[in-house]
Amino acid sequence: MELPPLPLDRTRPLAVQLADGLRAAAVGGALRAGDRLPSTRELATILAVSRTVTAAAYDQLLAEGWVEGRVGAGTFVRGIPPHVTGPGPGGGGGGGVSAPSDSGVRIDLRPGVPCTEVLDRAAWRRAWRAAADAEPDLLPSYAGLPEYCAVVAEHLLRHRGLVTSDVLATGGSTGGLAEVARLLAGHGRERGAERAGRVAVEHPGYQRAISAFAAAGLETVPVPVDEHGLRVDLVPDGVTAVYCTPAHQFPLGARLPADRRIALVERARAEGFLVLEDDYDGELRYDVAPLPLLAALGPDVVVHLGTVSKILTPTLGAGWLVAPPAVRTALLTERERTGTRPGAAGQRVLTAFAGAGDLARHLRRLRRELGERRALVVAALAPVLGDRAGAHVLVPLESAARAREVQSRAAEQGIGLDVLERHGSGEGGIVVGYAGPTRAELExxxxxxxxxCGR
Incomplete structure (x- = not known):
């Protein structure tokens, strides 16, 4: 298998960094249960370090339960140990609460799972066949296939109101975020800073993003969110970047209002930090048109990240990034230096799917279906929190302990639920996703x- 990038800083213990990098890759999904790791000798050659370093890192991960050795076969990823906080299908871990086991779950109501029930299977097969007709690539495309970038630019214009021609392909929004995090950390170390940098993050918020920053050596600073999203006035001074989900805050579901968007962009310009805009499901609104993207308000200070994982499927591993010119150039330079590039197969499939008009038709069906599902969820579980958008709502409960009890009892009935506590909050609440199951299962x-929930 191809390992994710594992940058090593020679000024710090290499074995510790390597173990941290592999651990973060497992948490973030870049490494999955069952993946075979290179031998200690192979990995030492790849990273240009001694075998003592790789052996020590593997021994640490073996002791913690992240990997296992199989006699005569090698070292394999076990997944996230049961005592470790880890991401669910889309929400990520947090608050020291582990996700329940998938065993016995018949109906998964956790967030982050796309709705594939409305996917036109015939159109899907046509797109894969069309992608297979392409000739093999002779050279890597570090920016992404031109035809894919053009399709994404058209998608952003039609569905998100962003005018751009400078799209970079990524392996998904979190993969793109990890690239930006490594870039920010590298710049911090080049300046000789005591720390690689500080990134302000939403609290509660998306824990995979926090893991990506930590894996890059960045310090994260939690910033409270309220019913209107990120408290821009509470972003501290001296940060390198601010990470946010303005279209549909994860997990509370708020939409960042126009005045806060403007304030955030103005602060970024005045104070010299970047805004990292994760637009993970911004296409999904059921009431009014989405507010303008932060990238449209501040193209000089905003890095926009998007993905098809929530609107189509994570199977493609396809996402995109739009960044200020200096950031875009630096990312491309780093990709060429390390040989890192997004996979072309998923790009070809999405290009074919969109080129035939099937992506636009799919989005219309998806919005209609998820809007109706949300109405069912609200009718059954009200009061709930969250805009009429996306594919999850928050059901507030009186305490975190009560939420864990609901989650546990639901699991006994074969229903998978997520708790707000797992995303960094001490408040009580259940995060209910309604895209993954069939309509009949949801009902x-x-x-x-x-x-x-006592409703």
């Missing part, structure tokens, strides 16, 4: 969840 599960 059958809601009465039981409502009863458990």
């Amino acid at each position: 059958s599960a809601l009465p039981g969840v409502a009863e458990l």
Whole structure:
């Protein structure tokens, strides 16, 4: 298998960094349960370090339960140990609370899972066949296939109101974020800073993003969110970047209002930090048109990240990034230096799917279906928090302990739920995703969840 980038800083213990990097890759999903790791000798050659370094890193991960050795076969990723906080299908871990086991889950109401029930299977097969007709590439495309970047630019114009021709392909929004994090950390070390840099993050917020920053050696500073999203006035001075989900805050579901968007962009310009805009499901609104992207308000200070994982499927591993020219150039330079590039297969499939008009048709069906599903969820579980957008709502409960009890009892009934506590909050609440199950499964599960929540 191809390992994710594992940058090593020679001024710090290499074995510790390597173990941290592999651990973060497992948490972030770049490494999955069952993946075979290179031998200690192979990895030492790849990273240009001694075998003592790689052996020590593997020994640490073996002791912690992240990997396992199989006699005669090698070292394999076990996944996230049960005692370790880790990401669910889309929300990530947090607050020291582990995700429940998938065993026994019949109906998954956790966030982050796309709705594939409305996917036109015939159109999907046509796109894959069209992608397979392409000739093999002779040279790597570090920016992404030109035709893919053009399709994404058209998508951003039609569905997000962003005019751009400078799209970079990524392996997904979190993969793109990890690239930006490594770039920020590298610049901090080049300046001889005591720390690689500080990134302000939403609290509660997306824990995979926090893991990506930590893996790059960046310090994260939590900033409170309220019913209107990120508290821009509470972003501290001296940060390198601010990470946010303005279209649909994860996990509370708020939409950052126009005055806060303007204030954030103005502060970024005045104080010299970047804004990292994760638009993970911004295409999904059911009431009014989305507010303008931060990237449209501040193209000189905003890095925009998007993905098809929530609107189509994570199978493609396809995302995109739009950044200020200096950041874009630096990212391309680093990709060429390290040989890192997004996979072309998923790009070809999405290009074919969109080129035939099937992506636009799929989005229309998806918005209609998820809007109706959200109405069902709200009717069953009200009061809930979250805009009429995306594919999850928050069901507030009186305490975190009560939320864990609901989650546990739902699991006994074969229903997978997520708790707000897992995303860094001490408040009580259940995060309910309604995209993953079929409509029939959702309707059958809601009465039981409502009863458990006291609705």
